Amino acid sequence: MPLIHWTPDFSVGVNSLDTDHKILISLINQLDDAIRAGEAGQAISGVLDALLDYTDYHFAREESLMQACGYADFDAHLRTHNTLRAQVHDIRVRYRRNPESLHGREVLAFLKNWLTAHIVGRDKLYTSSMHGAAQKVEEADRAFGAIYEPPLTVAAGN
Numbered sequence: 223m224p225l226i227h228w229t230p231d232f233s234v235g236v237n238s239l240d241t242d243h244k245i246l247i248s249l250i251n252q253l254d255d256a257i258r259a260g261e262a263g264q265a266i267s268g269v270l271d272a273l274l275d276y277t278d279y280h281f282a283r284e285e286s287l288m289q290a291c292g293y294a295d296f297d298a299h300l301r302t303h304n305t306l307r308a309q310v311h312d313i314r315v316r317y318r319r320n321p322e323s324l325h326g327r328e329v330l331a332f333l334k335n336w337l338t339a340h341i342v343g344r345d346k347l348y349t350s351s352m353h354g355a356a357q358k359v360e361e362a363d364r365a366f367g368a369i370y371e372p373p374l375t376v377a378a379g380n
């Protein structure tokens with residue numbers, strides 16, 4: 223059974239961001255599967271890499287869309303992203319240095335919490351601003367898609 227289920231309660235009202243969130247959830251579920259199955263360190267390392275890459279990609283998209291709609295709380299949201307980026311990065315670095323130092327259950331509990339608390343607690347706060355400037359958000363989303371490729375380690379929609 224997956225660790226996290228995406229439900230419509232998680233929707234932030236923008237398709238591309240919902241898709242990103244589903245992919246992040248899928249990656250955390252993959253990490254959970256790999257740890258449960260006792261997979262080799264390299265497999266776990268690969269999922270951590272994919273998670274970090276996709277987190278960067280998603281946060282960049284979200285930041286560009288928040289700016290496009292003139293989201294008033296952008297600075298605070300950006301600070302949260304920077305903290306989360308650093309935390310996920312730290313998990314990956316620690317794992318690479320010493321796989322034994324990471325306690326899988328703790329890491330998964332942390333990731334599950336940051337993802338669900340971030341989406342429900344923070345991301346949903348920008349929904350009405352994005353809806354209020356839907357055209358600008360759409361244009362910014364297209365512009366983002368024209369510049370950035372999704373990380374290759376992840377098949378969209380997984």
Ligand SMILES: [Fe+2]
Nearest residue numbers: 243284341345
């Ligand atoms: Fe997000």
